[in-house]
Amino acid sequence: MDILSYKVSTKWGQGTEAEEAIGRWTDTWRNETGACWAIAKQSDNSAFGRFAFQTIDLIGGSAEIAYWLVPQSTGNGYAPLAA
Numbered sequence: 001m002d003i004l005s006y007k008v009s010t011k012w013g014q015g016t017e018a019e020e021a022i023g024r025w026t027d028t029w030r031n032e033t034g035a036c037w038a039i040a041k042q043s044d045n046s047a048f049g050r051f052a053f054q055t056i057d058l059i060g061g062s063a064e065i066a067y068w069l070v071p072q073s074t075g076n077g078y079a080p081l082a083a
Helices: 003-011 016-031 078-082
Strands: 035-040 047-057 062-069
Touching: 016 035, 016 047, 047 078, 062 078
Parallel strands: none
Antiparallel strands: 035 047, 047 062
């Protein structure tokens, strides 16, 4: 299962709503207030989750860590590895 299909079908609804969420992620990179990456298998680069720094404070040197995984990938130690 690829990450975009998961987001579109189960997390944010269909089409436009998912595209708007991805657009917000791009804006956080541009504004230096957040950063996110896909979590993917090394074997085939298939994405199965997301890792992010949210609410980045460059002056204070802090950020929140956020992540999510497709349900089939939980319990395998991926989240601590990504952090």
